[in-house]
Amino acid sequence: QKEVEQDPGPLSVPEGAIVSLNCTYSNSAFQYFMWYRQYSRKGPELLMYTYSSGNKEDGRFTAQVDKSSKYISLFIRDSQPSDSATYLCAMNTNAGKSTFGDGTTLTVKP
């Protein structure tokens, strides 16, 4: 069983929709939770990271962590065509290396 499971997608939504991306994990040692965005033929780019349970907001993006349920989410409000990309959840212990989900490909249609 993988340590990190990500909702597979793909997702296709109309412009302006609210998008929810989700991951679950099994390793209780994970302490840092990240969301990356990856455009085609590019490297992952960090969108947000959180350390504790709760919500963290940055513009149209909200990251949510529930350590008791081992569940994390990324919400995108007022989605734009430029948000079309693959979204990756990733998690770290204190060791520095990241464990990634498979990624969810999102398409926002104008």
Next chain:
Amino acid sequence: EAGVTQFPSHSVIEKGQTVTLRCDPISGHDNLYWYRRVMGKEIKFLLHFVKESKQDESGMPNNRFLAERTGGTYSTLKVQPAELEDSGVYFCASSPAGLYTEAFFGQGTRLTVV
């Protein structure tokens, strides 16, 4: 400020040949990571350097892979001899020293072994 740079962007080699991938991290970043994504799978950790020392190489698949980081600056990842299953995208990332610091990824090297 220059980001993480990887060379080449794409390499096609025959089974049994040798390939060397290079990563130039962001200047001053002590941490350097190699990851790999094979088709249909998640990005997986290969190894972690702190300066010139290997901190964690638990993700290296076998002894055909050799990573070095000269003087704590750029890093190379050599695959010798390459096998078909080594095909994938190899990412390098770097981050500053610290308990958790943001990792910046390069654009990746797409390796195809035929």
